[in-house]
Amino acid sequence: MLEMFMTAPFWVDVLKIIMIDVLLSGDNAVVIALACRNLPAEQRKQGILFGMAGAVVLRIVLTFFAVSLLSLPYLKLVGAFLLIWIGIKLILPEDEHDEGSIKADTRLFGAIKTIIIADFVMSLDNVLGVAAAAKGNVSLLVFGLLISIPLIAWSSQLVLKLIDRFPYIIYAGGALLGYVAGEMLVSEALFAPLVEAHPALHWLIPGVCAVLVLTVGKWLAMRKTTTERAINLLDGKVTVVADKSSDVISK
């Protein structure tokens, strides 16, 4: 058991999982905070608490689902393609689309429902990535979960700040997701005879997938690249007129 922790590949896998967790965790904390904003003050704490608990439980359940699903034939194939897509999405700049029609829920139950559904959708990429990187190793899987849980609760500003400081981190993350997807492809039972015949495929396919994600991601990003402008949200003025201050707020 202990020897396992001493090997280099194990630590490489640990690093992979941390990276995937950090880059694909982002949004949950924001949704929890925002969904509870419209609740009456006394229910807000409750909402956040239930929301977080729900998110954590959901993450655990989803992870184990993902692992058992990925042991089925052909599903690794699907998972690998999904991961490649997730990697490309990571590299792509944000689309500005306005979903104007969502109603703000002012009831506790409604807020929790929003949080859980959002968590479900937003956990999928993370769970799939971690499950693929863990390659069925239970201790790695649990480790990945443990890392992701504080990230759910934590402010996602951390991720934004990291990307701002090291913009290339998203390319590294995209390549990593591609690589992990490739590893998943190689381990797909369907290709077992082929891979056995050509051992070089063990690193060739992940490499090709990583490059694929990078090139497609970069190419798509270049097509719609616009330097993102900061949005002006609020303008206000306080004018002191003979000791009387008046507030003028304009949007």
Add this chain to the structure above:
Amino acid sequence: MKILIPLDGSSNAERAVSYVVSQLGRWKEMPTVLLLNVQWKVATGNVKLFINQDTINAYYREQGMSAMQSACSILDAAHISYQYHISVGKPAEAIAQYAQEEGVDEIVMCRQGQGGVQQVLLGSVVNKVLHLAACPVLLVK
């Protein structure tokens, strides 16, 4: 004379405000003081699927106003007129952009005061502003 003071809600940023207040006598005319808080754009694609834009904007506004609160009260106490503004985006870029849009003559700011690992990993807004800004930047120690 337009002076822009970017604020992140930390006590360091308040020092920049106090400094400007203490130096106001230097100018013949009363300078225009602009306060700016930049909110990270935390609500991206996926979040927008579940939360409407009004709620998101209200959140930015609340966070932004609370970050500028103490600076506002310093200026209120000193009976100085000022404008305040909240932008959403990357801090350094948004500061430079706003300074340009408003034709600001000088940006006065303090370091965030983070050291060690944080400084290395997350970088410094001041350093970036020094690069990006088209006007003089005064760094209050």
